[in-house]
Amino acid sequence: MSDLIKTIEASDFENVVSKSTRPVVVDFFSTECPPCDALAAKFEALAELWGEDVAFIKIFRQGNRELAGALSVTSSPTLLFYRNGKEVGARLSGGIKRSDIEAQLQKLVTQERAEEINGHKTILHTECDLLIIGAGPAGLTAGIYAAQAKLRTIIVDRALAGGNLAITHMVSNFPGFPEPQPGFMLAHQMFQHTLNAGAEFRQAVELTEVDLTNRRIVIDGVEEIVAKRIVIATGSSPRSIGVVNEVEYKGKGISYCATCDAKYYEGKHVVVIGGGNSALEESMFISKFAARITIVHQFAVFQANKSAQEAVLANKKISILFKHEPRVFVPKGKTIGAVEVEDLESGEMKTIECDGVFVFAGMRPNLEGFDGQFDRDEWGYIKTDAQKRTSLNKDYPTITAWSSTAVSAGVTITGPGSFWPPV
Numbered sequence: 001m002s003d004l005i006k007t008i009e010a011s012d013f014e015n016v017v018s019k020s021t022r023p024v025v026v027d028f029f030s031t032e033c034p035p036c037d038a039l040a041a042k043f044e045a046l047a048e049l050w051g052e053d054v055a056f057i058k059i060f061r062q063g064n065r066e067l068a069g070a071l072s073v074t075s076s077p078t079l080l081f082y083r084n085g086k087e088v089g090a091r092l093s094g095g096i097k098r099s100d101i102e103a104q105l106q107k108l109v110t111q112e113r114a115e116e117i118n119g120h121k122t123i124l125h126t127e128c129d130l131l132i133i134g135a136g137p138a139g140l141t142a143g144i145y146a147a148q149a150k151l152r153t154i155i156v157d158r159a160l161a162g163g164n165l166a167i168t169h170m171v172s173n174f175p176g177f178p179e180p181q182p183g184f185m186l187a188h189q190m191f192q193h194t195l196n197a198g199a200e201f202r203q204a205v206e207l208t209e210v211d212l213t214n215r216r217i218v219i220d221g222v223e224e225i226v227a228k229r230i231v232i233a234t235g236s237s238p239r240s241i242g243v244v245n246e247v248e249y250k251g252k253g254i255s256y257c258a259t260c261d262a263k264y265y266e267g268k269h270v271v272v273i274g275g276g277n278s279a280l281e282e283s284m285f286i287s288k289f290a291a292r293i294t295i296v297h298q299f300a301v302f303q304a305n306k307s308a309q310e311a312v313l314a315n316k317k318i319s320i321l322f323k324h325e326p327r328v329f330v331p332k333g334k335t336i337g338a339v340e341v342e343d344l345e346s347g348e349m350k351t352i353e354c355d356g357v358f359v360f361a362g363m364r365p366n367l368e369g370f371d372g373q374f375d376r377d378e379w380g381y382i383k384t385d386a387q388k389r390t391s392l393n394k395d396y397p398t399i400t401a402w403s404s405t406a407v408s409a410g411v412t413i414t415g416p417g418s419f420w421p422p423v
């Protein structure tokens with residue numbers, strides 16, 4: 001740890017933080033905490049840059065529960081910013097990005113001083129055998145194979161490792177786990193397996209430059225990574241519908257996967273948002289478990305195929321609200337207890353009490369920052385040939401696209417059709 005970072009106890013808080021004559025940033029951290037580990041390197045690097053002007057403090061949250069409770073700090077890591085002994089700016093928690101920390105630090109000093117400090121930034125140059133962009137199940141599996149083959153492997157993700165798996169309520173169909181596993185725990189186990197294999201991680205980072213032709217990226221504007229080979233494993237995400245509390249309750253009463261979560265609504269009432277093939281087909285699957293389903297659809301008719309429509313309309317468990325849209329997902333404790341919807345014809349608001357919500361508004365590829373880098377299909381996904389080669393290199397697949405299915409099935413990354421010639 002940098003000499004510019006000081007770890008204190010609750011008894012030191014008043015003198016070190018409350019009575020400090022210069023700005024302070026406090027990191028409440030925990031042990032065995034992947035988000036804390038992801039933050040640590042950024043916190044140290046920023047301390048080296050800002051340490052003359054801002055005091056960087058760490059407090060072990062579990063060992064100082066009374067102080068954490070008094071400050072309403074309930075999760076790790078949590079960053080608090082102080083000036084003249086008073087907390088200022090926004091708190092940061094979870095998968096914290098460097099740019100968000102910098103934005104708060106810049107508010108603690110004058111604009112001129114912030115510009116001067118930022119002018120001292122240097123870019124670290126790193127080389128590796130394999131760069132994997134994306135730390136979901138596909139990227140992690142590829143990382144295990146590569147690291148076990150003694151390749152220097154770096155895995156980069158804009159969030160924390162686990163991908164959509166980390167926000168899945170329970171997983172009951174993963175080989176080797178006969179009992180259902182919480183998605184976040186299975187994601188953690190995959191991450192730990194990959195880490196133990198020797199892979200390096202850069203989590204909760206931003207791709208500030210991407211040059212796939214030269215197999216080069218820059219993350220957070222401070223580290224350039226050049227690789228011999230690159231795997232794109234960014235996956236896809238459910239399309240957000242922009243409803244209040246949607247982000248906060250993903251995986252906590254709001255699901256995007258009926259196969260994953262329908263069984264947990266045995267005998268209960270769920271709301272399904274959508275009217276396409278996925279919404280109707282998944283509603284039929286959910287009806288095997290739920291006692292009642294309400295489909296909320298913005299149009300006057302479904303957009304699904306006729307067979308799916310006929311099946312849903314004939315299902316006595318399913319009721320439908322056409323020409324309605326959700327406006328608020330209403331929390332109930334730690335989950336969702338109701339959905340407020342608007343009648344698009346009358347403007348009337350209605351409250352639908354429920355035990356959970358399934359959203360089926362389609363998927364989108366996670367390819368932000370890759371514009372113009374390679375050919376895409378009509379849905380926006382990367383075009384590849386039968387050997388998973390992209391348009392960047394027709395002769396040798398130096399930039400390779402992977403799906404979770406292919407990688408999880410055990411496709412190695414050392415033979416023809418993946419990396420050839422070998423790294």
